[in-house]
Amino acid sequence: MTKVGQLFEDEKIRAVKEATAKVTEEVTEKIITKATAKALKYGLSVEDIADILSLTKEEVLEIQAKICTPV
Numbered sequence: 001m002t003k004v005g006q007l008f009e010d011e012k013i014r015a016v017k018e019a020t021a022k023v024t025e026e027v028t029e030k031i032i033t034k035a036t037a038k039a040l041k042y043g044l045s046v047e048d049i050a051d052i053l054s055l056t057k058e059e060v061l062e063i064q065a066k067i068c069t070p071v
Contacts, residue, residue, distance in 0.1 A: 033063055033067065036063045037063070
C-alpha cells in the first residue's frame with residue numbers, strides 16, 4: 001500500500017472510531033436519563049439512584065432538573 005493510501009486508510013479508521021465513541025456516549029446518556037426518570041417516578045431517593053447507576057448525587061439532580069424542565 002502506498003503512503004497516501006495508508007494515510008487515507010488511517011483517517012477512515014480514526015473517523016469510524018470517533019463516530020462510534022460519539023454514538024456510544026449519546027446512547028449511554030439517553031439510557032441513564034431514562035433509567036433516572038423511571039427511578040424518580042417510582043420514588044427512589046437521589047442517593048439510591050446515584051448508587052444504583054454509579055452516578056454522583058449532582059449528576060442525578062442535573063438529570064432531574066433536565067427532565068422536569070419543559071423544553
